[in-house]
Amino acid sequence: MKRHRRQLFTGLPLLLVATVVTGYLHRRHAGALPGYAFLTGWVLLAAMLVLTFYNVWKKLPFLPFGRSEFWLQLHLYLGYFTVVLFLVHLNFRPPRGVFEIVLAALFTFVSASGVVGILLSRVLPRRLATRGGEVIYEKIPALRVACRTQAEALAVGPDSQSVVIGEFYLHRLADFFARPRNFWWHLAESRRPVAALLRELEDVQRTGSEAERVALAKLAELVRQKDGLDYHRSVQLSLKLWLFVHIPLTYGLLVFTALHLALVYGFSGGAR
Amino acid sequence: MNSPNSAPQFDAHNYARPNQKWTCGHACEGRACRSGPDAWGRCQATSECRPVLETKPGETKGRWRCTRTEGACDEGPLPDGTCCRPIPKCAPVPTLRVWRGRITVGVVCLSSALLLLLTGHPVWRNRFINPGPVSRVHSSTAFTSRALTNGAAGNCAACHIAGDRGPDGILQAALQARPGMLELGELIRQPAGHPTGMDTACLRCHGGRNFHQPTAPLVSCSVCHAEHQGRVMAAAQDQNCGFCHANSATMTVARRPAVIHHFATDHPEFRFRTDQLADPDTLRFNHALHLTGATMPRLPGGSKLDCASCHQPDATGAYMRPVKFADHCRVCHSLQFDPDTSQLQLPHGSAGFVSAFLRSLSKQYADLAAREHPADVTTFVQQKLAGLRATVGSGEELERRVFFSSSVAGPEARIGSLSGATRAIFPGCAYCHEVKAAAPGNAIITPPVQTERWLGRARFNHAKHTGVECAQCHDARHSQATADILLPGRAACVVCHSPAGGVRDACSECHTYHQPPQIAAR
Amino acid sequence: MSAPAIILERPQRWDAAFDPALTEADVDRLLATAPFNAMQPLAFPKRTPLREILRNDAKLHRFRRGEIIVRQGDYGSSAFLILNGATRVVLKPDLPPALLGRHAPVRKGLFRTLAQFWNGRRPPESFARSRLQASAGLGARVADQETRVFLQDLPRVLNAHRTEQMTAGDFFGEIAALSRMPRTSTIFADSDTAELLEIRWQGLRDLMKYDDALRRHINRIYRERALASYLRATPLFRHLDKERLDRVAEAVEFATFGDYDWSGDYKRLAQAGAVRPEKEPGIVVEGDYPNGVVLLRAGFARVSQKTGGGERTLNYIGAGQIFGLREIAHNWREKNRPVNFQFSLRAIGYTHLLIVPTRVMEEIVLPSLPARELPPLWPAAELSAEEPPPELARREQVGAEILEFLTENRFFNGTASMVIDLDRCTRCDDCVRACAATHDNNPRFLRHGPSAGGIMIANACMHCADPVCMIGCPTGAIHRESFAGQVVINPITCIGCKSCANNCPYDAIRMVEIRDQSGELMVDQEMRPITKATKCDLCVENHGGPACERSCPHGALTRMNLNQLDELSRWLGK
Structure with missing residues (x-):
């Protein structure tokens, strides 16, 4: 329907522009800036926190913070963009350490479950409407x-x-x-x-x-x-179950991220 | 229900409350009780009604009356006023969302516990958090012992302050890091490549930073040298060099106008070319004549002269050994000053020796006679000296000719000859050398200088270029003057060393940032 | 044994008398009093004799002094005649909302908004006992199985407000009954023996039709009190000065159509399939001479067009919309090529409308309109074409299935219907949770309801244009919020009588057993649970608009005005 296509028309170009800008900045600064990995890391963390905040937002429907639809769109496009940020943070190289592999795998699972989730959310309702009789x-x-x-x-x-x-x-x-x-x-x-x-x-x-x-x-x-x-x-259960992966892993990922942060700071600049 | 698409009918007179965390345990049988579980999942069911005590006027005891909404039950309340129909207690069921919340909490707890366990265990910790293999050098036993002698720990703690610590220590180190976690502005503000705490660790073993330019800013080791990237520490990347050299502002400050991004595109021409340097050597050598001259005699083996006849690689093959008279020239250029006496040769290497030799000619002849004709020494010497005197006149004249004659100039008579298919006979020092007259009777020969490397800032390895003809880079066949520097320009390198040529063109291929490494041993 | 097949005919109006307790003696007494004694029984047709009208459409009430009869702002479908005693009408200033059983909804302040963080575990619909006992100078008494609310401190009310007494023989409430406008003032009984006759709108309409005196009387006060201001607010007349507007008002005719109410028989009729366009009373029939422009004042009408076998619905129009302007404007400009009405207009249930006669239109109204505001002429091609003209083409955009669905279920009554796009809804219940979080942990709607063509009209209050739920609330607890007009219930004064819930044709009001703050169900002295009527209040107390709509992550749920199809067709975006 039209109104949803409109969202696509604003979201996709924004995503593309953000990706291109990030790519440009990456080409310009990667390797040359020693704090680059830190900066991309913080941006990535900020993006992840904004994404996680959607879950918190949902628990506060009484606060007049705009429409959930807008926040979901933000969540989706920021989610896609976070994958780009993630790759940039990784410098497009697969991680090698055990911890970092687990961390990256968690991120991948969270992103992938999100993509699966939005696909399910777009595909399954149509089927629900055509068969079985509407039921709570x-x-x-x-x-x-x-x-x-x-x-x-x-x-x-x-x-x-x-x-x-x-x-x-x-x-x-x-x-x-x-x-x-x-x-x-x-x-x-x-x-x-x-x-x-x-x-x-x-x-x-x-x-x-x-x-x-x-x-x-x-x-x-x-x-x-x-x-x-x-x-x-x-x-209907499938429409709910994907969140059983997406949300717990998100918080698990945040725990791992916290350790990652401590390790990075504790081990990089700490030899003084 | 007639069509499969119509909704099943159900009690629409009550709200569905999916917001509640618990549902009545009887709900799945369609018999949810009115009161429902409370917010903590406790069943609140009591009985079907709460009887009310009715006391008629004049009565003292009163009567309990059933107040059930569906109509009074047959049995009526018990004598003590309780309802006779208790509702069986249920085990309230948590909703899917409650389960989701539980799983989330579980995952968080499990992750935290796992991470604490792994970071708390001294052996697992290092394996677990190591972000990648440490380079061979930094994981060797030699490194360990050197670190220990230099007062550092021999393990991760040699470099990392948090290296040997548990979770609390890591956290503590993280909180003490500079710039700190919340000093994000510092990350942006601080000069790029600002030294970090890690450098202190590097400098324990590695001597001070030897920079190729004293004006270069102080840069953290880690800008170029990334550890934990594999068993071999990778060379510095072009971006690392480009950080200054590709930045016009920086280069302007450094008064080096060239802004370089890639060797193939904007690397300047080599300095010896741009400055139009000439080989300052005073030795006269004509490469073209030697390589293409029609009259060139063959070498003793019968082969023609070529590059390798004189230029031979050193032990590593990287550079060529210097050309030496004794090894390479003498085979053709003899020092035989007496055309009749091939056994007697001038010494090479020092003008003084030559003078001394010439001034003691009789002794030299005598020695020769003693070696060859021991019976008739005096006669032999007399005879030789007389021969010389016949052509030259005096000893002084001989010395003058030896020093100052060349094949084309100098004293009118030559002492030797160049023609013929045999080895050239000594034409005089000035044939090759720059000979200057000094005090009467003395000559000074400017010592020849062989410039070992013209590209002083770059490395070159001949061994890696064996697939290329010498002449492809060194245009010796057309060089007649000593002053010619027979090195190719940048363009010749770019043919191969460029993205188009397919051969690596990184800065580090030729350039070294530091002065030769020094390992400091305290 | 075979039971006789039940044939559901359109119910006669008098299947159920308004007041079953009314006796023949009462009717006799009524016929002997004014103004009925002055009416000519012979002027009434056989099908609806005067006596039967009184017997079936009237109801006797007795009030004590201070008891409220009608409240300002209430909706009512009946008029009152004072038989005995006196009543008093409050003129200025208006009674405060608290005395009318209402509370002006206040947006939640910062604390109440933030308090919802930790109120999540409170039992649903829990009240502090003290809150329920608060009564603002109101008392209640049960009489004739009806709850009467009375003003406790009558002298103070009389002191503080200018009032006027009405005595036996006076009529009031007739305009509200006929035109479904909110009552304009509060009236309470002024003597302990006040006896009033309540006449429902169907009866009133028939009395008016066949009794000239009553008709003249009502027409006069209608023109005086209601018409001029309504016409002034109508865009069609905005270019007229006062003098010409008065001439229009003088000439306007009005009529009430339809046999049944939303609240009563409609559902049964619809389910029995008895509601068919052909059977609905025609206001205008296709092909008739255009004798006037129809202004819909209240209710709904169906625009239809003849097709081979029957009629097909093209659109429906609701209050405030105009029918027939294009034809009349055409005839005015193209006198030699006149057209007749191109479509039929049929009342759906109760409909109240004004008719501006063609003559008045041509003489006064049309000349005042600038040329660009005139509707387009009818081209000859379009007159013979089968296709509906563009302004009715909404039907094509919305689709026949949805249009039939909306009409069958009378959903076009809603000004804020909850429409769910089933192709988009993931059934996540975020809307329900958001509603619960903002409404005492009790979701005020059911995410379920009739659906067709991929949309579902969920079981939530639609805030009807014609809120029949508000008819008959004894305490005034259900009322329109004064500013934006949302229909809200004051839980403090709601006595749980279910009249609104029973009146609502859409089952959008639910009786909920309330609890105290410990989660215990509250009971009265008889140990019966205390219930309150609850329904969607369109988040009138919350910031940021309806929480359900705001909380839908997929944009599948919207609150929409279905009075007109524009919004729906835009939303469907087809």
């Missing part, structure tokens, strides 16, 4: 239990009279209804498992009596409903 994540367990209760009542409850359905439920459906299923299938946008289940259900249905057929049709509907819930759970 926290309500899914309760809805799933409701589904299961209905299905059990239908298949093995006191009112059900069909042994066939009961058998089929116990063998094929009980496990399906018991807990979230097919996380990866749903994430891969594949309906194969539920299609297989529904096919089996149809097979039973074909040979069943009129009453059985009605019950099985209802059961199929419940299967679809449960599948929709699973789908939403998978996708």
Whole structure:
């Protein structure tokens, strides 16, 4: 949509300009300035702190510090730019020491998880809107239990009279209804498992009596409903889970950065 | 639910509160209780109602009445006024965000603990925090012993004050660093290349900074010499030199107008060329004649004269040995002053010796006779001297001719001859040398000077250039005068030493910053 | 046993009487009193006889001295007739907001803003008990299952404010009822035996229609009190001087359309599919002679066009918008090539409108307009074309699906609807958390609601143009914020009667059981939980605008005026 493209049109040129300017400064000053690594390091640290501040900002929604949308855009483009800063700070050479390799790896993981996260955040909502029925994540367990209760009542409850359905439920459906299923299938946008289940259900249905057929049709509907819930759970959970990497590693990275700072200062200028 | 896209129905009469950290443990069964857990995750459920005590007028005891919202329950409150339907306590469930927070705290704690452990352990620490291999020199046992003799520790602490310390020591050292962590302005303000504390450590073993220019600013060792970059310490980079030499302002102050970025682009022409220097040597030598002269005799082996006949590399192959008369000239240029006596030769090297030799000619002849014709010494000597006297006249005349004759000028008669296919016979010192008359009867020969290196500020290694013909750089075939300096200009070097030529063109290829290294031993 | 199929017909207005307790005797008594005794029952049509109007659309109230009948700023859909006793209207100065059950929302100061740092763990909707007991000179009593609020210190009020007594036979509140304008003044009972007849707008409209005296009376006061100022604020008339504006006001006709309210039957109708354009009462029918310009004063109307089988909706217009100007301006300039109305205008539910007759337009209004403000002529090609003209092309930008969706659900009522772009929303609930953080740890909306075409209208208060929730609040707790007009609830005076929550057709108001500061649910003497109505207040007390919108990281959520499609079409950016 247009309004989002507008952000792209301001963010990308800014990023490019910043990158070019940084490249120019790097060519001019790298190697010649002894404090260069310190300066790039501090700029990098400042950028990382601003990036981390987005997490803090989110916890203070009551302060009138502008819109989160703006801050996310800043977070994104500054994030990309921080990768450039990081490479400049590294002088485009891979680190060699154990600690520095771990530090760089942490940075890479944080950046990569961020990129994955924004990709997921842009791609998955479209899918959520088209399938499964809109549902609030926290309500899914309760809805799933409701589904299961209905299905059990239908298949093995006191009112059900069909042994066939009961058998089929116990063998094929009980496990399906018991807990979230097919996380990866749903994430891969594949309906194969539920299609297989529904096919089996149809097979039973074909040979069943009129009453059985009605019950099985209802059961199929419940299967679809449960599948929709699973789908939403998978996708919504993925939209949340990437942050489980991004945020903890960010703070871990800051701890490592603190030691890096102490080491750099303690070991470089400290021989006096 | 009819279409797979319609939202499942659920209780929309209550707010969903994902902001709360804990959810009721019964919520996943769809039976969340009204009160819900508190902010610390404690279940607050009590009972379905709180009965109210009703006392009718006149009654003393009163009656407990059920106040359940869904309508009074059948059983009614217990006699003591408590509800008969307690809500089973649940184990409140933390939300995903709580888990995320826990993981975050966990990662922070784990990282901190790990780092403390690793930096606290004396052996693991150094392996862990070492940012890269130390150069071979600085990790050798020789280094350790020298550091110890110079009063420093033999390990990381030889250079780093925090080297041998635990986490607290590192932090302390970091806080004491100058410029300090918060003195960011210093990083920008302080002159570039400002010496750091680390230099003190370097200077313990390395003698004072020997700069190629006394005016060069004091620069930290680490500007050019980066340690922990591998087993071999890399040479200084062009940027390091360019820091001054590519900076026109600095160079203006230093009154060196040339601003140099790269050898190929803006390195000035070599000084001997720009200053149009000439070889000051007084020895007359015609390279062209020797290399191309039609009348040049062959060497004893039958080969023609070439560069290598006279110019031979030294032991390292970097430079050429000086040309020596005895080794290279004498083979053709004999010192035989008496055309009839080939056995007797003038001494070379000192005018005084020559004078003395000539003044004691009879003795020389006598010695020769004693060696060759011991029977008839006197006659032999008389005969020889008479022969000389016949051509020269007197001893003084002979000495004058020996010193001052050349093949083209000098006293009218030559004492020797140059023609013929045989070795040249001595034509007189002045043939090659500059001979000056001094006190009567004495001559002074200006000692020849062979300038060893014309490019005084640069290194050159002939051994690395063996693939190149000598003539490609040294245009000897066309040089007739001694004054010619037979070195190529910059352009000849640039042919190869440039990005286009593909051969390295870093400053450090030719130039050395410091004076020859001195290792100070206290 | 087969149950008879339930056929949901459009409900008759009188399916549910306004006052079920009204007896035949009461009606007889009413028919014998003024002004009903002067009305001609024969003038009323058979379908809506006078007696039935009174029986079904009227309600008897008895007030004691000091009890508030209507509050300044309230919205109401009914008028009052004093049968017995006296009432008093407060003229100047206005009663302070506290006496009206309101509190002027104050933006949080620095301390209250910062206090939200450490209030995160407070139980939701917790109140200090002392805060709830504070009452500003108001008392309450329950009468006839209704809560009456009375002014405790009446003498002081009478002393400090200029008031005027109204006595039996006086009408009040009729303009607010018909035009959905806020009540202009506060009126309270002045005798212990005040008896008032409340007539809802449908009844009032019918009474006006068939009784000349009442119509003249209401028209007169309408013109006197409300019309001139409204017309003056209308851009169309801004070039007129006072004298000519008075002539326009004199000629303006007004009408109220529609059968049902938002609050009552609408939802049921919509769900039963009974709401169809063809069935809605037509204000203007396509092809009619343009006899006047329609100014929509309140409510909403649908602009539609005939197609092969039926009608298709092109747009809807809300309060303040004008219909038919282009046709009339065309005819005025192109007298030899007149056009008829090109579209139909149909009332959606309750609609109140003004009609400026063509003659007045041509004589007074159109000559005053500069040429560039006149709408374009109808080119001959466009008259025969199937495509809608550009100003209605918003429909194409928004898309038929969303337009139908908004119309079906009446979402165009919202001035600050929460619209979520589902293609962009990551369901992160940042909006909900932000709302909770700024509102006593209780999110004031549900991030869920009807959706279509990739957008969702979340279950949050839309701050309706026509806030039916405000009709019938006994304590005045729900009110429009005086400056920007947000609909807010004063939790201190809210008595948890649910009338607003039941009135809201969008389920945007929720009753929440409140707690004390230790997290214990508060109960009354009967041990019943105390509830308060809560809803979105558009962060009227916070700095920086609605927290939900500000906190959306992906720009997926916005608060938007859906009265017009411009904002939506811009936002969708298609």
